[in-house]
Amino acid sequence: MTKHLIILGAGGHGKVAADCAALLGRYSRISFLDALYPQLQQTGRWPVIGKGEDVSQFKQADTEFFVAIGSNQIRQKVTRQLLTQDCQLATLIHPMAYVSQPELIGAGTLVCANAVVNIDSKIGLANIINTGSSVDHDCVLGDFVHIAPGVRLAGAVCIGESSFIGIGSVIIPGKIVGSSCILGAGSTLLTDLADYAVAVGSPAKVIKQQ
Numbered sequence: 001m002t003k004h005l006i007i008l009g010a011g012g013h014g015k016v017a018a019d020c021a022a023l024l025g026r027y028s029r030i031s032f033l034d035a036l037y038p039q040l041q042q043t044g045r046w047p048v049i050g051k052g053e054d055v056s057q058f059k060q061a062d063t064e065f066f067v068a069i070g071s072n073q074i075r076q077k078v079t080r081q082l083l084t085q086d087c088q089l090a091t092l093i094h095p096m097a098y099v100s101q102p103e104l105i106g107a108g109t110l111v112c113a114n115a116v117v118n119i120d121s122k123i124g125l126a127n128i129i130n131t132g133s134s135v136d137h138d139c140v141l142g143d144f145v146h147i148a149p150g151v152r153l154a155g156a157v158c159i160g161e162s163s164f165i166g167i168g169s170v171i172i173p174g175k176i177v178g179s180s181c182i183l184g185a186g187s188t189l190l191t192d193l194a195d196y197a198v199a200v201g202s203p204a205k206v207i208k209q210q
């Protein structure tokens, strides 16, 4: 337990990531970088030690980084910047989550408490599989996807890059959601969604294109 975890983004989602990381017992230190530093010195029980642009200053052989930014677009940008700088990304799977094949979870992803990722489901880079959500068998999630708390993805659902599936929504088996889509809170998706669609309701209807 000698590694230092540095989390970018000291908001609520960052604290959830730190709480998960602390339970894993892999890290001797957990710290944050945030744009509000130096005014912001602490979040939860963890120190804020610099700004996001200070990454190179803190990069050591024993350091892992985690991007805790809810916006899929900003998380994508910051994650790509870290990869360009050869930073090691942490993958955080809460000890109370069930993940059938951890090797199919992309780097930089957080799987929160009580989430389930069932057999043969593949999760891309820097996803958020939020609290109590389930991704059933044979799903394929692209990079930078956010599955909000309590979502239910049935078997063989595909979600394109940077799409957001809102809290408590449901997608029936085999449906395909394009890239950069938004499915509103509490929706039930019975059809495929084209790229950039925003859909809401039960059954979900497209209300606009992003």
Ligand SMILES: CC(=O)SCCNC(=O)CCNC(=O)[C@H](O)C(C)(C)COP(=O)(O)OP(=O)(O)OC[C@H]1O[C@@H](n2cnc3c(N)ncnc32)[C@H](O)[C@@H]1OP(=O)(O)O
Residues within 6 Å of the ligand: 130, 148, 149, 165, 166, 167, 182, 183, 184, 185, 186, 187, 198, 199, 200, 201, 207
């Ligand atoms: C731990 C965490 O907190 S993780 C974060 C979880 N957060 C979420 O899940 C947020 C989900 N967000 C939503 O559902 C939002 O309402 C969005 C993104 C779908 C739409 O937001 P906006 O683009 O601002 O749309 P807006 O609020 O203007 O609504 C547009 C119309 O869609 C309707 N609408 C919006 N969301 C929904 C919804 N979830 N279900 C049904 N109808 C909806 C509105 O009532 C409105 O209808 P009207 O035109 O007849 O008045």
